[in-house]
Amino acid sequence: MTTLDRPLRVIQWTTGNIGKRSLHAIIGRDDMELVGVYAHGADKVGTDAAELAGWPEPTGVTATNDIDALIALRPDACCYNPLWPSIDELVRLLEAGVNVCSSAAWITGGKQTPEDQERIRKACEKGNSTIFGNGAHPGMTNMVGMVLSGSCERVDEIRITESVDCSTYESAGTQTAMGFSQDPDTPGLAESVRRESEVFAESAAMMADAIGAKLDKLTFDVTFTPATGDSDLGFMQIPEGTVGGVMGYHRGWVGEKNVVSVGFNWIMGRHVTPPKPLEHGHVVQVFGLPNMRTVLHCLPPKDWTEPGFMGLGMIYTAMPVTNAVPAVVAAEPGIVTLKDLPPITGRYAG
Ligand SMILES: NC(=O)c1ccc[n+]([C@@H]2O[C@H](COP(=O)([O-])OP(=O)(O)OC[C@H]3O[C@@H](n4cnc5c(N)ncnc54)[C@H](OP(=O)(O)O)[C@@H]3O)[C@@H](O)[C@H]2O)c1
Numbered sequence: 001m002t003t004l005d006r007p008l009r010v011i012q013w014t015t016g017n018i019g020k021r022s023l024h025a026i027i028g029r030d031d032m033e034l035v036g037v038y039a040h041g042a043d044k045v046g047t048d049a050a051e052l053a054g055w056p057e058p059t060g061v062t063a064t065n066d067i068d069a070l071i072a073l074r075p076d077a078c079c080y081n082p083l084w085p086s087i088d089e090l091v092r093l094l095e096a097g098v099n100v101c102s103s104a105a106w107i108t109g110g111k112q113t114p115e116d117q118e119r120i121r122k123a124c125e126k127g128n129s130t131i132f133g134n135g136a137h138p139g140m141t142n143m144v145g146m147v148l149s150g151s152c153e154r155v156d157e158i159r160i161t162e163s164v165d166c167s168t169y170e171s172a173g174t175q176t177a178m179g180f181s182q183d184p185d186t187p188g189l190a191e192s193v194r195r196e197s198e199v200f201a202e203s204a205a206m207m208a209d210a211i212g213a214k215l216d217k218l219t220f221d222v223t224f225t226p227a228t229g230d231s232d233l234g235f236m237q238i239p240e241g242t243v244g245g246v247m248g249y250h251r252g253w254v255g256e257k258n259v260v261s262v263g264f265n266w267i268m269g270r271h272v273t274p275p276k277p278l279e280h281g282h283v284v285q286v287f288g289l290p291n292m293r294t295v296l297h298c299l300p301p302k303d304w305t306e307p308g309f310m311g312l313g314m315i316y317t318a319m320p321v322t323n324a325v326p327a328v329v330a331a332e333p334g335i336v337t338l339k340d341l342p343p344i345t346g347r348y349a350g
Helices: 018-030 051-055 069-073 087-095 114-127 136-151 172-177 189-196 199-210 310-322 325-330
Strands: 008-013 034-038 076-082 099-102 130-133 154-165 217-226 243-252 257-267 281-289 294-296 332-337
Touching: 008 051, 008 325, 018 051, 018 076, 018 310, 034 051, 034 069, 051 099, 069 087, 076 087, 076 310, 076 325, 076 332, 087 099, 087 114, 099 310, 099 325, 114 130, 114 294, 114 332, 130 325, 136 199, 136 257, 136 281, 136 294, 172 189, 189 199, 189 217, 199 217, 199 243, 199 257
Parallel strands: 008 034, 008 076, 076 099, 099 130, 130 332, 154 257
Antiparallel strands: 154 281, 217 243, 243 257, 281 294
16 A cells, blocks of 8 residues: 555546536545546537536646547546446556546446456556446445445345436436336347446445355346336436336345345336335345345535536535545555445545
């Protein structure tokens, strides 16, 4: 473990829903120095980070799509929040010695092909760098589950359920990939949702590892509920009869025992009744001796001024990644997970 006595040089990779919250936090921290911003969209190239993050004064750092130029800045870390992650990009960053903290479909890397996992491991070795994935769910929810299991003499199952109306999460790409607005009878839809949500299986495997359960298999089950009317969400439509509710779990098994489950009970729009009532939060259950249960709610503080609450969920997703930067920079090279790092905390506002 190494600790640096200067602000960490950080680059922000994309500034979408989550990335712009991460960028805002980086600009505001005195233990981090924003040195670069990567933009996927050509329209953002050349724009000051302050404008992209909604920060009041210019930073003098402008977005670029030139990866070599970003690497030449010799950043300590990259907060990596693209819509779709790229192994090629990750390898370039890691082998150049840039530690990566990702919200983009990465917890253990277990869903990647063995070849891609090997590429990542080799890149970390070459660059003496570390990759870490986190977020709200997966991420914080799994951490809370693992911590709660510490109250039990015996753990039978850790089960995490995101039980929310996700209409306010305005990422049409992500939502369509999860089945919403599609014909529920689309051949292969369940398999496509399994693949798209496979990072939850990675987080289930991480929790199993944490409690010392050696998994024999991972499975996925899902129920699609059709909408009973049309919903116009602005950023996408959920027409009547198309998928308006998706409930599913990635489950890890030891023999016939389901020991870890990570899933979702999601609806979008007004016209759907989910198989189980929504709890408007992350339901974390540990079954064992004793049973433990909590629901995480992400709520507005008194000084919240944005219209709507989507931004809160985005901050909740971004911060477990951004706040991990110091611990990830200090970690051993390679793939690390929440199970390996010291607790990741937020920063006192001062
Ligand atoms: N663990 C969790 O709790 C959790 C929760 C929600 C989301 N996530 C993940 O976090 C990541 C970011 O989510 P988001 O809601 O911020 O996504 P988003 O706003 O829809 O997209 C993020 C950025 O990705 C870039 N982008 C757009 N099209 C792309 C493409 N075809 N290939 C690569 N990049 C593209 C754009 O960058 P520019 O802005 O630079 O043009 C965009 O702003 C996703 O991978 C998502 O699955 C994790």
